Structure formats: C-alpha cells, structure tokens
Amino acid sequence: MTFQRITAADLEILRSIxxxxxxxxxxxxxxxxxxxxxxxxxxxxxxxxxxxxxxTNEVAAILAHANRRRIAVTSRGAGTGLSGAAVPMAxxxxxxxxxxxxxxxxxxxxxxxTVEPGVLTKKINDLLASHGLFYPGYPMSKESCTVGxxxxxxxxxxxxxxxxxxxxxxxxxxxxxxGGEVLELGGKxxxxxxxxxxxxxxxxxxxxxxxxTKIILKLLPLPPAQVDLLFLFSDIEKATTFSxxxxxxxxxxxxxxxxxxxxxxxxACQYLQETLPHQAGxxxxxxxxxxxxxxxxxxCETLGELAETMEVLEIYIANDAATxxxxxxxxxxxxEAVKAKYPVQSNEDIVVPVSQVSAFVTFLHQLAQRFNCQVxxxxxxxxxxxxxxxxxxxxxxxxxxxxxxxxxxKEAYRHAAAVGGTISGEHGIGAxxxxxxxxxxxxxxxxxxxxxxxxxxxxxxxxxxxxxx
Amino acid sequence: MTFQRITAADLEILRSIxxxxxxxxxxxxxxxxxxxxxxxxxxxxxxxxxxxxxxTNEVAAILAHANRRRIAVTSRGAGTGLSGAAVPMAxxxxxxxxxxxxxxxxxxxxxxxTVEPGVLTKKINDLLASHGLFYPGYPMSKESCTVGxxxxxxxxxxxxxxxxxxxxxxxxxxxxxxGGEVLELGGKxxxxxxxxxxxxxxxxxxxxxxxxTKIILKLLPLPPAQVDLLFLFSDIEKATTFSxxxxxxxxxxxxxxxxxxxxxxxxACQYLQETLPHQAGxxxxxxxxxxxxxxxxxxCETLGELAETMEVLEIYIANDAATxxxxxxxxxxxxEAVKAKYPVQSNEDIVVPVSQVSAFVTFLHQLAQRFNCQVxxxxxxxxxxxxxxxxxxxxxxxxxxxxxxxxxxKEAYRHAAAVGGTISGEHGIGAxxxxxxxxxxxxxxxxxxxxxxxxxxxxxxxxxxxxxx
Numbered sequence: 034m035t036f037q038r039i040t041a042a043d044l045e046i047l048r049s050i051x052x053x054x055x056x057x058x059x060x061x062x063x064x065x066x067x068x069x070x071x072x073x074x075x076x077x078x079x080x081x082x083x084x085x086x087x088x089t090n091e092v093a094a095i096l097a098h099a100n101r102r103r104i105a106v107t108s109r110g111a112g113t114g115l116s117g118a119a120v121p122m123a124x125x126x127x128x129x130x131x132x133x134x135x136x137x138x139x140x141x142x143x144x145x146x147t148v149e150p151g152v153l154t155k156k157i158n159d160l161l162a163s164h165g166l167f168y169p170g171y172p173m174s175k176e177s178c179t180v181g182x183x184x185x186x187x188x189x190x191x192x193x194x195x196x197x198x199x200x201x202x203x204x205x206x207x208x209x210x211x212g213g214e215v216l217e218l219g220g221k222x223x224x225x226x227x228x229x230x231x232x233x234x235x236x237x238x239x240x241x242x243x244x245x246t247k248i249i250l251k252l253l254p255l256p257p258a259q260v261d262l263l264f265l266f267s268d269i270e271k272a273t274t275f276s277x278x279x280x281x282x283x284x285x286x287x288x289x290x291x292x293x294x295x296x297x298x299x300x301a302c303q304y305l306q307e308t309l310p311h312q313a314g315x316x317x318x319x320x321x322x323x324x325x326x327x328x329x330x331x332x333c334e335t336l337g338e339l340a341e342t343m344e345v346l347e348i349y350i351a352n353d354a355a356t357x358x359x360x361x362x363x364x365x366x367x368x369e370a371v372k373a374k375y376p377v378q379s380n381e382d383i384v385v386p387v388s389q390v391s392a393f394v395t396f397l398h399q400l401a402q403r404f405n406c407q408v409x410x411x412x413x414x415x416x417x418x419x420x421x422x423x424x425x426x427x428x429x430x431x432x433x434x435x436x437x438x439x440x441x442x443k444e445a446y447r448h449a450a451a452v453g454g455t456i457s458g459e460h461g462i463g464a465x466x467x468x469x470x471x472x473x474x475x476x477x478x479x480x481x482x483x484x485x486x487x488x489x490x491x492x493x494x495x496x497x498x499x500x501x502x
Numbered sequence: 503m504t505f506q507r508i509t510a511a512d513l514e515i516l517r518s519i520x521x522x523x524x525x526x527x528x529x530x531x532x533x534x535x536x537x538x539x540x541x542x543x544x545x546x547x548x549x550x551x552x553x554x555x556x557x558t559n560e561v562a563a564i565l566a567h568a569n570r571r572r573i574a575v576t577s578r579g580a581g582t583g584l585s586g587a588a589v590p591m592a593x594x595x596x597x598x599x600x601x602x603x604x605x606x607x608x609x610x611x612x613x614x615x616t617v618e619p620g621v622l623t624k625k626i627n628d629l630l631a632s633h634g635l636f637y638p639g640y641p642m643s644k645e646s647c648t649v650g651x652x653x654x655x656x657x658x659x660x661x662x663x664x665x666x667x668x669x670x671x672x673x674x675x676x677x678x679x680x681g682g683e684v685l686e687l688g689g690k691x692x693x694x695x696x697x698x699x700x701x702x703x704x705x706x707x708x709x710x711x712x713x714x715t716k717i718i719l720k721l722l723p724l725p726p727a728q729v730d731l732l733f734l735f736s737d738i739e740k741a742t743t744f745s746x747x748x749x750x751x752x753x754x755x756x757x758x759x760x761x762x763x764x765x766x767x768x769x770a771c772q773y774l775q776e777t778l779p780h781q782a783g784x785x786x787x788x789x790x791x792x793x794x795x796x797x798x799x800x801x802c803e804t805l806g807e808l809a810e811t812m813e814v815l816e817i818y819i820a821n822d823a824a825t826x827x828x829x830x831x832x833x834x835x836x837x838e839a840v841k842a843k844y845p846v847q848s849n850e851d852i853v854v855p856v857s858q859v860s861a862f863v864t865f866l867h868q869l870a871q872r873f874n875c876q877v878x879x880x881x882x883x884x885x886x887x888x889x890x891x892x893x894x895x896x897x898x899x900x901x902x903x904x905x906x907x908x909x910x911x912k913e914a915y916r917h918a919a920a921v922g923g924t925i926s927g928e929h930g931i932g933a934x935x936x937x938x939x940x941x942x943x944x945x946x947x948x949x950x951x952x953x954x955x956x957x958x959x960x961x962x963x964x965x966x967x968x969x970x971x
Contacts, residue, residue, distance in 0.1 A: 141750055142857035165753060187695050198693060201670065214946035221855040224667060224885045224927035226656050226706050227935075228943060228969060229951050233702035237695050254753035281610055284634060284723035285793075324754075328797050386690040388611035416693045458693035466696075474697060477683035481957065482698050488953035500697060 034493050036105045036123050039081040043102065047084050047126070050094045055132065057083040066127045069114040069463075071380075076117035076464055080107065080127035087132045089207060089215060089246040096244060097213030099126055100494055106211075107496045108240040110150065110182025113174045115380060116463025118186065118239040122498035128244065130181050136160060137247070143221045144252045145204060150181020150245050157250070167255040169196035170203075172459065184245055187237030189459035191289040192320070194415040196253075198459070200236045205249030208235055211490050221249060234485070239461055240496040242489040256322035259288075260329045263349040263360045264340055265313040269294050269410075272315035273391040275343045276414040279319065283335050289320040290415035291364050294394055297371075297411040301363045304370035313346060317414065318364055326352070367411055375407070375424035377431070379438055383445065385454030387417040396448055397421050404441045405429060418458035421445075446472040462500045470502040503962050505574045505592050508550040512571065516553050516595070519563045524601065526552040535596045538583040538932075540849075545586035545933055549576065549596035556601045558676060558684060558715040565713060566682030568595055569963055575680075576965045577709040579619065579651025582643045584849060585932025587655065587708040591967035597713065599650050605629060606716070612690045613721045614673060619650025619714050626719075636724040638665035639672075641928065653714055656706030658928035660758040661789070663884040665722075667928070669705045674718030677704055680959050690718060703954070708930055709965040711958040725791035728757075729798045732818040732829045733809055734782040738763050738879075741784035742860040744812045745883040748788065752804050758789040759884035760833050763863055766840075766880040770832045773839035782815060786883065787833055795821070836880055844876070844893035846900070848907055852914065854923030856886040865917055866890050873910040874898060887927035890914075915941040931969045939971040 048056055057063060060079070068077045086092045099106045105125030112119050121127050130151035137147040141164060146157060154175040157168050172178060172188035182188070184206070189198035205219035218232050219225060235243050266272040269292070276290050293301065293316045302309060309316075319336065321329050329352075337348055351357040371378065385393045394410050401408035401423060412420035423441060425434045446456045450473040456466055470479060482501055486493070517525055526532060529548070537546045555561045568575045574594030581588050590596050599620035606616040610633060615626060623644045626637050641647060641657035651657070653675075658667035674688035687701050688694060704712050735741040738761070745759050762770070762785045771778060778785075788805065790798050798821075806817055820826040840847065854862045863879050870877035870892060881889035892910060894903045915925045919942040925935055939948060951970055955962070 140855075140857075142746055143855045144750060187699070189693050189695075193693055197670075200699070201666075210946065210950070214949075216947055216950065217944060218947065220922045220924070222853045222886055222923060222927070223856075224658050224662055224853050224882070224887050225924055226658075226928060226930050227924040227926045228931060228939060228947070229711075229954055230656070230669070230702050230706050231947075231950065231954070233699050237699050242698075254749060254755065257753070277611055280723060281613060284726070286723065324797060325800065328793060331794065384691045384693050386609075386612045387692075388609075413693070417691055418693050453689045454691060455689070455694055455696040457696045458691070459695060461695050462697060470697060475686060477679065478685055478687065478697070478700075480683075481679070481685065481700065484957035485698055485700070485954065488950065488957045 034497060036125055036497070037102050039104060039125065043104065044082060046098055047082060047095065051084050051086050051091050055085040065112070066109060066129065067120065069112045069117055069119045071115060071117045071465055076120055078120050078122045078124065080121040081124050083127045083129050085129050085132045089209065092128065092244055092246050093209050093213040093215055095126065095128065096209055096211050100211040100492055103492055103494060105497050106494050108185065108244050110179035110185065111177055113178045114182065114186060114463065115460040116465045118461050118463035118499055120464060122464050130179065133246070139164065140221065145221050145249050146252055147247065147249050148180055149247060150179060150184065152180050154178050154180050154183055161252060162255065165255050166252045168202060168250055168252055170199040170201060170250070180248060181245055184236050184248055185240050186461040191291060191413060193413065194290055195286050195288045200233055202251045203232055203236050203248060204251050206232050206235060206245055207247035208243035208245045210243055211492060211494050216243065219249065223251065237461070239463060239500050241486060241500050242495065244495070257324060258326045258329050259320065259322045260333060261351040261357045261360050262319045262333060262336065264317040264319065265309065265346040266315045266317065267344065267346060268314040269394050270391040271344055272317045273414055275340055275345070276317055277387050278339060278343065279336065279415065283339050285321070285332050285335065287319050287415065288322045289318070290413065291318040291411070292316065292414035293364060293367065293411040294409065296409045297367050298363070300370045300374060300409060301367050304366055304373060305362065316363065318360060364411070371409055371422055371424070377425035377434060379423045379442065381421040381423065381445065382457045382460040383419050383421060383449045383454060384458035385417045385419065385449055385452055387415060389452045389454065390414055390417055390419065393419060393449070393452065397445065400441060400445060404437050406437070416458065417454065442469065443472060449473065464498055467500060467502050503966060505594055505966070506571050508573060508594065512573065513551060515567055516551065516564065520553050520555050520560050524554040535578060535598065536589065538581045538586055538588045540584060540586045540934055545589055547589050547591045547593065549590040550593050552596045552598050554598050554601045558678065561597065561713055561715050562678050562682040562684055564595065564597065565678055565680050569680040569961055572961055572963060574966050575963050577654065577713050579648035579654065580646055582647045583651065583655060583932065584851070584929040585934045587930050587932035587968055589933060591933050599648065602715065608633065609690065614690050614718050615721055616716065616718050617649055618716060619648060619653065621649050623647050623649050623652055630721060631724065634724050635721045637671060637719055637721055639668040639670060639719070649717060650714055653705050653717055654709050655930040660760060660882060662882065663759055664755050664757045669702055671720045672701055672705050672717060673720050675701050675704060675714055676716035677712035677714045679712055680961060680963050685712065688718065692720065706930070708932060708968050710955060710969050711964065713964070726793060727795045727798050728789065728791045729802060730820040730826045730829050731788045731802060731805065733786040733788065734778065734815040735784045735786065736813065736815060737783040738863050739860040740813055741786045742883055744809055744814070745786055746856050747808060747812065748805065748884065752808050754790070754801050754804065756788050756884065757791045758787070760787040760881065761785065761883035762833060762836065762880040763878065765878045766836050767832070769839045769843060769878060770836050773835055773842060774831065785832065787829060833880070840878055840891055840893070846894035846903060848892045848911065850890040850892065850914065851926045851929040852888050852890060852918045852923060853927035854886045854888065854918055854921055856884060858921045858923065859883055859886055859888065862888060862918070862921065866914065869910060869913060873906050875906070885927065886923065911938065912941060918942065933967055936969060936971050
C-alpha cells in the first residue's frame with residue numbers, strides 16, 4: 034500500500050485545524066516520535082509531521098483530511114510500548130495526544146471515571162485514592178504510560194490474575210473512524226447487549242481500526258487491606274506448581290503472582306548488591322488484597338501451610354509499605370538489571386496455559402542453549418504470561434545474533450502455540466511480531482482480521498504496517 | 503434480501519451430511535422450533551427444515567452448502583430467549599444443537615471447562631460443584647437454557663454485579679463462518695493481545711456472524727460462604743439509593759442486588775398468598791459471598807447500619823438454604839405472577855446508569871399512566887438493569903394496545919438513551935427490538951455494524967432479520 038507524502042498544502046490544512054503551534058515538522062523535534070521502547074533501528078521511523086490535536090472535532094477533521102488524501106496516521110500515547118505499535122512505519126502524521134490529557138469526570142454514584150486518552154495512567158489512581166476507589170486495569174508501566182496507550186494495547190498488569198486487564202474496565206469509548214465519523218460506544222452501564230459489542234474490538238487494536246478520543250472506565254472500591262508474600266523455592270517447577278495451587282487447591286484468588294527464574298534472581302540480586310539467604314532457584318511474589326487484615330492473615334496461613342507441603346525454602350511476609358517495597362524491588366529491577374549486563378536482547382511476552390509455565394520455561398532454556406544464547410524468564414505466573422528475554426552472549430557476533438534470532442523466535446512461538454499458548458499477553462503485535470502471526474493463527478482468522486480492518490478503515494490509513502501480517 | 507427455498511435436492515444433501523434421522527421436515531414437528539419465549543404470532547415463524555448436526559465438520563458442511571445456495575440458517579439453543587433471536591424469520595434451516603451437548607473437559611489445573619454449545623447451563627455448575635469450582639456467567643434461566651444460547655446472547659444473570667456476564671468467562675471459541683471455514687479463537691489463556699479480539703464480537707451477536715461449535719469457559723473457586731439479605735423500604739427511591747450505597751459508601755461488592763417495586767411486591771405476594779409484615783413499597787434482595795462466614799457477617803453488620811441510616815423498614819437475613827429459598831421466591835415468582843394476571847404484556851430489559859434507576863422507574867410509571875396501561879418493574883438494581891413489564895389493562899382493547907405500545911416503547915427507549923442507558927441489558931435485540939436500535943444508536947455505529955456483518959457473512963445467510971435494523 035502506498036501513501037501520499039505530506040505537502041505544503043497538507044501542512045496548511047493541519048495548521049488551520051490544530052493551530053500552527055501544535056504542529057511539529059523540524060527533524061530534530063520529530064526524533065522523540067520516531068520510536069517506542071523497542072531498541073534498534075529496525076523499529077524506528079520518522080513521521081513527516083506531528084499534530085497535537087485538542088478535542089474530538091480536531092481529531093475528526095485531521096482524519097477526514099488524511100483519509101481523503103490517503104496519508105498514514107499513527108496515534109501515539111507516551112511511547113512506552115514494546116512492540117513498535119506507536120512508530121509511524123509509513124511516515125505521514127503522528128497524532129500525539131499530549132494535549133488531550135484531562136480527567137473529565139469522577140462519577141462516585143456510578144463508579145466511573147471519564148478521561149481523555151492522553152491522561153497519565155498513574156494520575157487516575159492518584160486521584161481516585163482520595164475517594165477510596167481504584168482503577169485496577171493499569172499495567173506495570175503506569176508511572177509513564179497513558180490510558181489511551183493502555184486502551185490501544187489492551188494493556189495488562191501485575192494484578193490481572195484477580196482483576197483482569199484494561200478491556201474489562203472500558204465501559205464506554207468515543208472513537209473516530211478514518212472518514213471523521215464519531216462513534217459513541219457503550220456508556221455508564223455495566224450490562225449492554227444492544228447490537229454488536231465493538232468496544233473490545235477497538236480495545237487492543239493498536240490504533241489500526243479507529244482513534245479513541247474519550248474513555249469511560251469502571252472503578253472498584255479500593256480494597257482496604259493488602260499483604261505481600263515472597264516464597265523462595267529451589268527450582269522453577271516447584272515455584273510454578275505452587276503458583277497454580279494457590280487458586281486450584283487453596284481456592285484463593287491472589288491479586289498478583291510474579292515469578293522469577295534462577296537467572297533472573299541472580300541478575301537482580303547482583304544488580305542490587307543483595308543476597309538472598311538461601312540458594313533460591315526460583316522466587317514467587319504473591320499479593321493478596323481484601324476487605325480486612327484478618328481475612329488476609331487467614332489466607333496467608335493457608336498459603337504458608339500449602340507451601341510447606343511443596344518444599345518451600347523460605348517465606349517472607351510484608352504488610353507495611355516499606356517491607357512491601359523491599360520485596361517488590363527484586364521483581365521491579367529485573368528489566369534494568371538485565372539490560373545493564375546484556376544490552377542486546379529480545380524481550381518476549383509469550384502466554385501459555387498456567388499449567389504449562391514450568392515446562393515452557395524449561396523449554397526456553399534448552400532452546401537458548403541450542404541457539405548459543407542465554408535466556409532469563411520472569412513474569413505473571415498465575416496468568417501464564419512469561420517475560421522471557423533472550424540475551425546475546427558477548428562472544429556471539431551481532432550478525433550471527435540477527436540471523437539466529439528469528440529462527441529461535443519462530444521455534445519458541447510454534448512451541449507456545451503447540452501447548453495452547455500465543456505470542457503476546459500484553460505487549461501487543463505492533464510492527465515487531467506481525468510476521469509471526471501465522472505461527473499462532475490460522476489463515477481463516479487472519480483473513481477475517483483483514484476484512485474487519487477494511488470494515489473500519491477501507492483506505493488503510495490507520496497505523497499501517499501494524500498488527501496484520 | 504431474498505433467500506432460496508429448500509428443495510428436495512437440498513434435503514438430500516442435508517441428509518447425507520447429518521443423517522436422515524437428524525432432519526425434521528414434518529410441519530407438526532417443526533412447531534417447537536417456530537418460536538422462543540416471546541409471546542404472540544408476530545415473533546413466530548416456521549423453519550423449512552431442522553437439522554441436528556453432530557460435530558464441527560457437519561456444521562461446516564451444512565453452512566457451506568447453505569451459503570452456496572443462499573439459504574437462511576438460524577442457530578438454536580433451548581429456545582428460552584426473550585427477543586425472538588432463535589426464530590427463523592426467513593424460513594430456511596434451523597440448526598439445533600441438541601445433539602452437541604457434551605461437556606468435553608474440566609481442566610482443574612487451568613480452571614477451565616470446555617463444552618459443546620448444546621450443554622444445559624445448569625449441568626455445568628452441577629458438575630463443577632463437586633470440584634469446588636463454579637462458572638459465574640450463567641443467567642436466571644439456567645435450569646432450562648443452553649450455554650450456546652448464553653454465548654449467542656451474552657447472557658447476564660443475577661450475579662453480574664460482582665461476576666460480570668457470560669462474555670467475561672469465554673476464553674476460547676471454535677466458530678464456523680458461513681463459507682465453512684472453522685475459526686479457532688483464544689484458548690486456555692487469561693491474557694491475549696495477539697491480533698484483534700474477535701471473541702467478544704461473536705459473543706452476543708445472536709448467531710448473525712458465525713456459528714459457535716465449542717466453548718472454553720474460565721472457572722472460579724466456589725466461594726464457601728454465602729448470605730442473603732432482604733431489605734424492605736417504603737419506596738423505590740429509598741431502595742435504589744441504598745442499593746447504590748452498598749458499593750459506593752459501604753465499599754462492599756455484593757454478588758447480587760435485586761429490586762422490586764411496590765406493584766411487583768404486591769403481585770408476587772398475592773400470587774404466593776403471602777403477606778409482608780410491613781407495608782413495603784419496595785424490596786431489595788442482596789446476596790453476599792466470600793471466603794468465610796465471619797467476613798460476611800461483618801459485611802452484614804455494615805450493611806445493616808447503613809440501611810438504618812436510610813430508613814429501612816425491616817431486614818431479614820438468610821444463611822441457610824431453606825431461608826434463602828424463601829427470600830428469593832418472591833423475586834423468582836414475579837414473571838409467573840404477572841403473567842397469570844396480565845396475559846398481554848411487553849417484557850422490557852432497559853439498562854440505565856445505576857444512579858438513574860429510581861428516577862427511571864418513576865418515569866416508567868408516569869409513562870404507563872399517560873398511555874393508559876400499567877407497568878411493573880423489578881430487576882438487577884446494582885446493574886441498572888430494569889425488567890419493566892408494560893401490562894395491557896383489561897378495559898383496553900387489543901387494537902388500542904397494539905397501536906399504543908410501539909409509541910410508548912419509543913418514548914421509553916428515547917428516555918433511556920437520554921439518561922445514558924440503552925434498550926437491552928441481557929435479552930438481546932433479536933427480531934423484537936431491531937427497529938428501535940436507531941433510538942439509542944447513531945447512524946455511524948449502525949453503518950459500522952452492517953459492515954462488520956458483511957465481513958463475517960457476505961451473503962447474509964446467518965440469522966437474517968435479527969439485530970441489525
């Protein structure tokens with residue numbers, strides 16, 4: 034598909050819509066809009082122009098013009114994505130939502146919050162805490178990401194095991210089609226079977242179907258009590274077996290269950306200059322929340338007893354903020370610790386059925402060995418969501434790494450599919466994984482996706498080069 | 503759109519696919535397939551043939567043939583629907599799933615159950631109870647409906663306030679497109695952002711987009727403790743104000759909150775020959791569930807204290823099965839009680855933001871008065887889902903009723919839309935409400951629905967005359 038280049042006449046029209054001061058065309062100022070958090074030149078591309086619209090009408094006018102002229106349009110939140118979804122691979126316009134950053138309403142009677150897409154996700158819960166409410170759908174990157182980006186990627190976070198991901202909380206969307214038509218979908222209602230449910234199709238579509246301009250989110254009362262537990266096990270198999278027993282045997286639904294394999298623990302501890310008292314081969318962080326401290330202490334006892342029967346090495350409990358922070362820092366530092374030691378890496382986001390986590394982690398280590406690289410794995414154990422990072426050995430040449438990596442990934446994805454898993458649990462497909470989609474999806478599903486794309490965006494201007502293979 | 507009539511040659515092919523003994527063509531045996539639970543001739547239509555397929559391959563072969571020949575195909579579960587969605591308005595084939603009624607697997611490690619669409623919903627929880635698990639997505643009609651019908655209508659039930667509706671539990675679908683292509687969507691994974699999320703689009707599409715042949719449902723541990731409370735208030739405003747305070751003030755998420763207005767209480771009590779100790783103008787049934795009895799008793803105390811500040815007349819508590827049954831029978835008998843006294847009625851399913859329930863019920867009573875009929879209202883207070891039944895007065899002629907009703911409904915739906923609501927929370931659109939869709943949806947949304955329909959079903963053979971206006 035070819036797109037029209039931006040002309041002086043286009044710029045004139047964009048200026049008349051959004052105001053000259055909200056248009057960027059200087060190359061050096063375009064740099065921040067040329068990438069997300071995926072490293073490497075392959076997933077870097079400059080827009081021809083960045084436009085910062087204010088309000089739905091401006092978005093609609095920009096889209097209608099781009100659609101008429103067949104100019105590519107890529108929407109962008111904070112650029113914290115991990116799949117290249119916000120990178121304008123075909124040039125054209127980047128729509129940046131930094132000026133649409135208002136929390137429009139907190140409705141305490143209906144337990145909803147209405148926001149513009151450019152709101153920092155963290156700001157939502159900061160505001161809600163004072164009302165005793167919270168929005169559970171946020172991802173781990175909540176300090177820096179925007180809620181529009183969360184909706185575009187259907188972001189999931191550490192608390193998905195109990196609370197689900199972004200999509201569960203999206204009650205309503207205002208979204209603009211490429212022709213400029215404004216859709217009003219859903220609303221402040223928790224049940225709705227009036228016509229096709231188009232919200233979950235737009236959520237997670239990475240800006241390829243429509244451009245979201247307003248979001249109504251469902252809220253929950255903030256659970257008053259929380260406790261965090263750290264379990265040390267000798268190996269990943271014991272840790273993940275315990276993880277799945279938390280719900281299936283102890284009948285407890287934790288808020289979060291994070292695992293780290295031996296290598297992840299080692300790298301994190303080295304980086305923090307910490308030592309763990311035992312030679313822990315795997316670590317499991319469990320967060321419980323609920324109505325009362327008492328209820329949680331009972332649950333802790335149950336989990337402690339269960340863990341004892343499953344050869345736990347050690348258990349730490351944190352029910353104050355300081356201790357909690359200490360327990361979580363090992364998990365939270367991994368990405369940084371790994372990056373510091375292994376700058377060249379591939380950050381994966383595979384999901385498998387929870388019963389398969391242990392076997393899959395073992396498979397990943399064997400696979401890495403076979404391809405002469407290393408792998409560190411950690412992630413959301415109770416969701417089956419494995420953040421494996423394949424790491425280039427220092428003795429491996431960059432060329433060899435680049436040739437080997439796609440072969441390795443193809444095997445990893447095929448094996449994920451074979452055991453009932455898939456290639457992305459929360460990072461999305463973007464530019465980075467679309468060529469691998471046929472490894473985990475059949476041709477009928479992919480063809481249908483293309484037809485849906487066409488139903489929303491017949492001229493294909495919305496975020497071209499993403500999601501669809 | 504015109505469809506081909508079934509010929510002898512078609513019947514021959516259908517027999518060769520499904521076996522002659524699984525084909526019905528005799529008029530008297532077609533009768534049960536000519537209606538659902540909507541009364542009246544308007545929503546009754548005979549199929550030309552009923553086919554009872556066994557297995558996905560047969561479904562695919564039948565669809566491929568029907569698509570080639572342009573024969574209408576309507577899928578049918580147990581026929582308990584309330585919108586005419588399973589009625590073959592254009593004749594053609596009814597695909598009845600009575601022979602695809604197997605529970606294929608309970609996976610206790612991954613907490614999933616895999617079922618064929620013809621499984622009675624009740625059977626799922628009967629089986630799961632012995633494993634200490636449950637499937638929370640079931641509707642109130644669980645004794646008689648099938649899970650395939652639940653998926654087709656995205657059925658919601660009394661426990662949606664805490665647990666959500668059917669769609670939240672559908673992790674995977676096998677579904678057949680009209681051309682016979684088999685889609686495998688999702689799987690035993692709780693997180694998945696790999697490509698467009700097509701499952702929630704098929705769920706609730708009433709068989710107009712694809713035919714579901716297999717369903718993977720997510721399960722939860724069965725909460726060990728449950729308690730039910732009945733609150734009597736002097737009027738609906740006090741009852742619904744208390745209802746919304748349960749979560750917004752007391753920070754408790756109940757499993758269910760059902761309300762009944764004065765007239766509903768009166769009709770139910772007359773029918774049961776019961777009297778309520780106070781002159782209750784409105785009744786609120788609240789169900790709590792959780793890990794321990796103690797936790798629930800604390801919550802009951804909190805709710806009791808809150809209710810006292812809100813002029814509750816009386817509170818009854820049930821924590822054993824017998825008392826619980828007694829509390830719920832008033833709510834469960836309404837439909838029957840109303841039908842017995844007022845055989846001609848329109849059963850509505852409007853949703854409004856929860857803060858609007860009280861005002862909307864008042865509006866409905868004024869509306870009924872203006873149109874010289876009566877209205878009884880009850881339903882899922884904490885979901886804002888109002889089951890209003892408009893009742894023909896005995897002194898009103900049938901002709902007048904039939905002329906007045908559409909005008910009344912149009913006003914009711916418009917007012918629902920004006921306060922942020924919509925026309926169906928769980929019954930669906932089917933044949934009954936599709937002409938009213940433009941009252942609550944804009945033309946851009948409706949046009950997009952038509953394009954999505956075309957992307958799935960280009961020749962329009964799947965359940966024609968439903969959902970789309």
